[in-house]
Amino acid sequence: MSRIRQHVRGTRRMVTTGVAAATATLLAVGLSPAAHAEGGPTRATAIDNAASALSAHASALGLAAPQDTSVRDVIVDKDGTQHVRYDRTYRHLPVLGGDFVVHLTPGGAYRGADRATRQTVSVPTVTPAVPGPKAAGLAVDALRAAHPDTTLKQAKAKPQLVVDALHGTPRLAWRTTAVGLDSLGNPVARTLLTDARTGARIDAWDSIETATGDGASLYSGTVPLETTPSGSSYQLKDPTRGNTYTGDAENKTDLCIFGICFSRAPATLLSDADNHWGTGATADRASAAVDAQYGTDETWDYYKNVHGRTGIAGDGKGSYNRVHYGTNYNNAFWDDSCFCMTYGDGDGTTFGPLVALDVAGHEMSHGVTSKTAALTYSGESGGLNEATSDILGTMVEWYADNPSDAGDYLIGEKIVKPGFGKAALRFMDRPSRDGSSADYWSSSVGNLDVHYSSGVANHFAYLLAEGSGPKTINGVSYNSPTYNGSAVTGIGRDKVGRIWYRALTVYMTSSTNYKGARTATLNAAKDLYGAGSTEYNAVAAAWSAVNVG
Structure with missing residues (x-):
């Protein structure tokens, strides 16, 4: 029988997650997708x-x-x-x-x-008039147009024939993802949706779901790790969480389309002789790996203990992390094709290594979204996709209760450097503080980049949790306004997490927009707390406060 051992280094107190208490209290109200009454439906x-x-x-x-x-x-x-x-x-x-x-x-x-749509799904023919190679060329052109300031290398595209029912009357379309490498060798990708009969462009979106870059050195102090003994050493693989593991990408990158990889960066499993990992400094490659593994641990525990979801796909299977991806790569992303999280080291000027706790929660939540509502990554549904990762990633940070990275409503605050010019990537209390995000819904919000249109839902979630007006929480000052001048009273972040998760997994679909999200969260609040309850009415008030009626 193999031994699973847990060690920590240094003098700071070990951080515990309080699993037993969390299970007892947090599942008292929530609806567990894995649970059912004895003898009930499976x-x-x-x-x-x-x-x-x-x-x-x-x-x-x-x-x-x-x-x-x-x-x-x-x-x-x-x-x-x-x-x-x-x-x-x-x-x-x-x-x-x-x-x-x-x-x-x-x-x-x-x-x-x-x-997702109530249109009749039917098209006159499934034979395209536009050949696949032409669709591929259009997608490569779209990728180059989206990155005009860099020289793309190894640009490739793979078209897939689909029926598009998201953009009006259903029609035959090519969904083509183009990938390439920028001048530093880091991956870029864009998906183009093209009418397969006329060649007209229908929609386009970036294909790597990201947290828009993160950074700094190690962020969470000394943390506990479950590892796997292997001979006389240990592997950074957690057998208690579906064998989730962390590997070194060795500063290499992927070149993949629809899961078919022309090349893929490695994920060389890290090992250690004494089960004491890293030094807390970026010079030690294991230090970033500790943050990544810890982030997956806390995210796994949050979804399991709060929502009854075991693993990203709800099947008990683990995913994996790759750290040290690319060269000065200012990003982190979730990739469905490898079912993994990938983290760059940052450029050291604007971002440090992108392995902070809320970033890990953000990226893994993209995986949860892909296995449930699969919110389309463009328009208002794309903003909701990003906001889901911001909201649930924030809940992971609060759940972890780590004194070195205390819970807050700032996104990526640990990874930004002074050269970034702001204290965080995004601000949930007043999203426009980042200079680009929307505080309130308008008819044009769907035209924004999804990381900025997400501001409407992020603002809703903050107001629902904490309420409007100035306040200081965990030492951080906030001042959240409302569109209609109303005073919103919060119901607490735990209830917000439960409501949003249930709305995502039960009611949202790929085409859900902000109006649909209001309906989905009201349905979730009704399920959890009852129609006309304080929580139900607070959801309605918070959406009105961000101009979603």
């Missing part, structure tokens, strides 16, 4: 019940003979209520905006559904 039962509902309500769900469905996610509430999320294909082609969630009573009866 995941398999829910899928069977949903299959019957699909057959009986095919017309209401817009299902027709050329279409097929596949289960993406299943949630069973404590009272047995079931929610089964589906993806849709049309003549074997993925349907963008075809996803939907079927809601069932504890007895398995159909209760209703949330659909």
Whole structure:
């Protein structure tokens, strides 16, 4: 039997996560997707019940003979209520905006559904008039246009034929992701959606979901680590959290399209002779790895102990981290194709190593989103995608209760250098403090970069948690205004985390916009606390305060 040992270095007190207490108190109100009443419905039962509902309500769900469905996610509430999320294909082609969630009573009866689009999914033909190579060329051109100040190397593109139901009347389209390397050898990627009959551009978005850069040296002091013995040494792999591990990318980069990699940076598993990892200085390559592994530990524990979700995909399996990615790479990202988090070292002027705790929570939450609502990474849904990672990443930071990186409503504050010119990447109490983000919704907010349109939801979450006006929390000063001049009273961040998570996993779909997010969070608040409850009314008030009505 192998031994799992835990050591810490230095004189600072060891930080504990208080798992037992968190489980006892935080699950008292929340609805656990993994839990159900004794003898109640299981995941398999829910899928069977949903299959019957699909057959009986095919017309209401817009299902027709050329279409097929596949289960993406299943949630069973404590009272047995079931929610089964589906993806849709049309003549074997993925349907963008075809996803939907079927809601069932504890007895398995159909209760209703949330659909990403209510349009009839049908196209005259699935034969493109625009050839794939031309779509690939257009995507490479779009990638070059998005990065005019750098010389792209090894630019490649891979088109995929889809049915686009996200942008009006369904039509045949090419979804093409172009990837390349910038002048420093770091990856850039952009996805172009092109009408497959006319070649007209439909939409485009950056394909690497990011925290927009992070930095500094080690941020969380001395932390506990679960490791795996291997001969006379130890591996930075946690067998208590699905074998999540951290590897060294050796300053190399990926070149991948739709999971097909022309080259991929390594993730060389770190090992250590005495199970004391790093020195707290960037000169020791293990130091950044400690932060990354600790961040995945805390994020795993947050989702498991607060929301009942074991692992990013809810299947108990771990992911992995790559640190020291690229050269002076000012970013971190989640990548579905490797099911992993990747962290650059920063340029040392604007950002340090991008391995701070809230960044880890942010990136892993992109993985949760991809396995649940799969919010499209453009327009208002793209802003909600980024905001979900900011909101839940912030909840991870508060959950960790680490005195070296105390909870706050600042994003990436630990990684910014004086050269960045601001104290953090983003500010949830008043997002416009970063000079670019939106405090309130407007009809043009969907035209912003998703990291800036996210400000509306970030502001909503702060107001819902803490309320409006000036205050100091954990030594940080905030002053949150409202669009309508109202005074908002907060309900506490724990309730905000539960409401947002349930809205994401049960009610949101790929096309959810801000109006839809209001409806989804109100439904979640009703499920958790009751219609007309203080929490329900606070959700409505906070959305009104950011001009979402």
